[in-house]
Amino acid sequence: MLRKEVMDGIEQHIQNLTDFDHIRLLEAEEGYIKLEIEFTEKMLNHYGAVHGGVLYTFCDMASGMTAYSLGVTNVTLSGSINYCRPGRPGKHILICNTVHRKNHHCAKRFHLHSGGAASLYRPDDHVCDGSGGVGL
Secondary structure (H helix, E strand, C coil): CCCHHHHHHHHCCCCCCCCCCCEEEEEEECCEEEEEEEECHHHECCCCCECHHHHHHHHHHHHHHHHHCCCCCCEEEEEEEEECCCCCCEEEEEEEEEEEEECCEEEEEEEEEECCCCCCCCHHHEEEEEEEEEEC
């Protein structure tokens, strides 16, 4: 049996993450998507950063949109994400590119950085990056 304070800490990780509709399509080309996402207070973990699951969900959505820009329906087959620094509330840019397509598979690369659509990308704004594979 776990100690009460350990159980309390575990239960604090159960969250109702919402507000997934703060997303705007900025650019779309064949094999390329650029989105502006606004992270809200409702997306934070109990440490005050955007929950990693929220970050991954948006990256997965962008990956699917990028595959769909090739004119095909798709499902996620695999994904990997590297968290570089905590995401904070506010506007962020998410870019996803197709890096390889063959037969019924498509590979994607994505990166997310802080700042809205008008901001310039700077390495210290980098929140996360990763890759994914989708089945076409």
